[in-house]
């Protein structure tokens with residue numbers, strides 16, 4: 001069966017897991033969304049840690065899938081977060097096509113050091129990192145990346161992977177299909193030997209399910225993406241990942257460290273206002289998608305360092321008293337002056353924090369790499 005192609009002429013694999021939270025699809029619903037798709041039932045036996053869970057590897061028309069799934073998730077999240085006090089929204093909502101584009105601009109800002117710092121570490125140690133994760137050149141290497149975005153730094157590791165393994169498979173996982181399309185293009189044009197299998201997925205609500213693989217799997221969770229989650233949620237995400245791995249597989253974790261506040265703050269509040277635009281884009285997105293009528297000029301981007309929780313917080317602050325309605329979520333909201341919507345946490349780590357987090361979820365640190373200033377750490381971990 002040939003998969004339907006989306007507007008940009010590409011097809012993606014979407015792994016469908018059994019319902020785990022509210023945003024779930026059953027295969028029958030998928031069939032009604034896209035009637036031209038390949039459905040292949042995965043094996044029941046080979047999935048470490050998942051008892052009696054069938055996986056379905058489906059190649060679907062991503063445009064349709066994402067529209068239906070994300071629309072439902074947005075509405076649900078808006079009802080949860082904007083009614084609650086204090087109001088909040090989940091950071092995954094930043095990443096529509098425009099938000100992914102703004103985030104890529106953030107990563108090039110002089111104030112935003114994490115991306116650049118991580119890239120320096122990866123460039124300097126790519127061979128050592130891959131060699132530490134995968135010692136047998138004759139066996140295939142699969143690299144699965146959570147929150148891959150446009151995969152701008154991953155090529156450094158994939159190049160090293162091609163030097164150290166005869167067969168390399170790359171599975172970028174991201175909530176944004178537009179970013180994944182760019183990731184696929186970046187990787188296939190730079191490294192045509194790598195087999196790319198993008199997966200559109202909210203890995204928090206729908207943990208990744210890996211097909212059995214005859215080789216080594218390296219899970220990548222870089223870009224300090226884990227910083228978006230509370231310690232409790234971070235542990236859940238890493239546990240979900242760990243049960244997908246087998247002995248000999250590894251995890252590469254990238255984490256931004258606690259540094260001085262005068263350096264931290266501008267990384268989230270730059271002079272050109274790109275971070276502000278990124279934060280405010282969530283309101284524009286709600287106007288575009290669930291039919292809200294936010295006036296983004298009446299909200300300000302606010303950033304603070306919460307030293308107790310060890311995290312940067314981003315908020316949107318209402319500059320005045322105002323009413324907002326969100327049509328498709330059936331919501332009428334009233335904001336008082338200075339009322340805030342908490343849109344993001346970005347946790348910063350310490351060596352001790354990384355050690356205990358990985359230990360608690362059953363990983364053992366094999367090696368870690370840092371930049372010369374100690375602002376960022378890349379940690380390679382395997383099973384304990």
Ligand code: AVJ
Pocket residue numbers: 106114223224225227228267268275278344345346
């Ligand atoms: C993608 C979660 C790593 O927290 O630094 C950048 C997102 N938010 N500027 C971060 C972000 C505002 C970024 N992560």
